[in-house]
Amino acid sequence: MTAPAPLTWLYVPGDRPDVVAKALHAGADAVIIDLEDAVAPDRKEYARAATAELLSAPQPLPVHVRVNALDGPLAEADLRAVAPLPGLAGLRLPKVTSRAEVIRVAERAVPADGGAPALHALVESALGLEHAFAIATAHPALHGVSLGEADLRADLGVRDEAGLNWARSRVVVAARAAGLAPPAQSVHPDIRDLDGLAASCARGRALGFLGRAAIHPRQLPVIERAYLPTPAEIERAEEITKAAATDEGALALPDGRFVDKAVVEGARRVLALARRK
Template sequence: MNRTWIFIPGNQTKHIDKAPTLSADNIIFDLEDSVASEEKEGARLKIKKAINELDTKARKFVRVNEINSPYFLDDISAVVSQKLDGLFIPKVNGKENIQLTEYLIAQFEARNNVETGSISLVPLIETGKGLLHAYEIAKASDRIETLAFGAEDFMLDMNIPKDEGNALLMARSNLVMTSNAAGIQPPIDAVYTDIHHEDGLQQATKEAKELGFQGKLIIHPKQLEVVNNIFLPTESELRKARKIVEAYEASRQNGIGAIQVDGKMIDVPVAERAKRLLENVSV
C-alpha cells in the first residue's frame, strides 16, 4: 500500500538514521525546502549514502530541487542509483518539465549501470498552471507513478489566504479525476502542517480518502499512525468486501447480473470497488 509518504530532511543525519524504524510506506529524502543553499552539497552525500546503505521496508524517494534552480542537475547526478525507487519533482508546470527530467535520468541511469526506466517520477502539482496541465504531465512519461498535491505553494500561487472550508476542494478533486483519466495511480494528498493537532489531521486524512486520494504526504513521524490507520480498511469493511465479491462471483457463474447483499443492490461498479479494496490490502 502507498498510504504514507514521509519527508526526511537530507541534511539531518539523526533523522535519516531513524528512517528504517518508521512505519511509513515510502520515505522521501528531501533536498528542497528543508535544506538551506549552503547545505545542499552535503545533503546530497548523506542521501546518496542512505539510499545505498539503509535497509528499509519502505521505498526510497528523493525530492530534488525544482527544475529551474541551479541545484537540479547536481541533485539528479548525485542520487540516481540502483537502490533509488523514484524522484519527487517540485513545481511541475507542464509536460516539458517531465520530458527534460526523463532525459536526464536516462543519461545517469546509463552512466551508473541502473536499469533503464527503473526510477519512477512523482510530479508535485503546486501551481495553477501545473493543475491546468496535470493531464499532460501525467501522460508525459511512462515513469509517472502518481501525482502529489503541494497545497502550501498552490495557495501562495493562487492567492488563497487559508485552507479553510472548501478552498482547495476543486483543486484536489480535479487532481483525482485527472489521475484517473490518465490511467495512473490515485494521487497523494498534501501535508497537514499542524503536527500538534491530531483531530485536524484525522479530519483532513478522512477527507483525502473520501475524495479518492491513495495516501498523504507527512512531515513528522507522529502523523504516521493516524494516516496509516485511516487509509487501512477496517475489519468490517474487509468482511463486507469479501461478502460482496463472493456473492457477485457466484451470481456470475449462475448467469445472474445484479444481486442483493444485506438488502443492498450489488452491480458491477460496487463489486469492482470491493475487489480493488481487497487487492490493495494484499499488496
C-alpha cells in the first residue's frame, strides 16, 4: 500500500544539527533540512557537511533537503553532497522559474533507474507562477510543486493573504493537471499566532491544499487538526462509499443528494486521509 502523503512538514536549519535531531521526533510527518534561507552565508559549508553526516544513514521519517538557489554556486555542491545518501527522501528546489531548471537537477541528482530522491519545486516568483504547469510536468522525478509565499509576496507586492488567492489556486490547479499530489501550504511565519494559523489552514484547505509546512513544532497539531477530516465529513464519506458499493453509476442518496463517480472518489480520499493516524 502506498504511504499517505505527509500533512505536516517541519523546516529546520541545516547548521543546527541539535535542532534537526529534535525535529525528527517532534511529531511531523516529514522534516525539511534547509540549506538556503535559514542558513547564514558563513555557515553554508558547515550546514552542508552536518546534513550529509546525518543523511549517511536511514532516518525514522522522510527527510528532504532544500538546497541553495539553483542559479548560484552553492547548489551544485549541495546536490553532490546529499543526493546519493540513503537518508535522503527528497530535494526541495527553491525559486524555480522554468522546466529547464528541474530537468538540469534531475539529470544531475536522479539515478538512471529513476530511484530516489524525489524532487519538489518551490514556485516563489511571478515568472515561476506563470510557468507553473510546465514546471509541474518537467520530469518524472518531480513529485510535487508548491509556493514559497514570502518571496512571492515580495515579488508581487501583496499586502495580505487575500492577495495570494489566485496564486494559490494556480499552483493547486497546476499540480492536479500534472497528476501530482495536492500541494502543501507555505509556512505561517508567526509561530505565536496559532489562531491565525488555523484560520489560514482552513482557507488553504478550501482552495485545495493538503497539509502545510511549519517552522516550529507547536504549529504541527494545528495544521493536522485543520487538514484531517471532521467526524461529519467522515460520516458523509462512509455513507457515499457504502451506497456506491452497490451501484456502479450515478446514484441518489436517501436524503436526495446526487452522487456521481467524482464524488465517490472524493469520499474515498476523505476516508484514506482519516485512516492515516
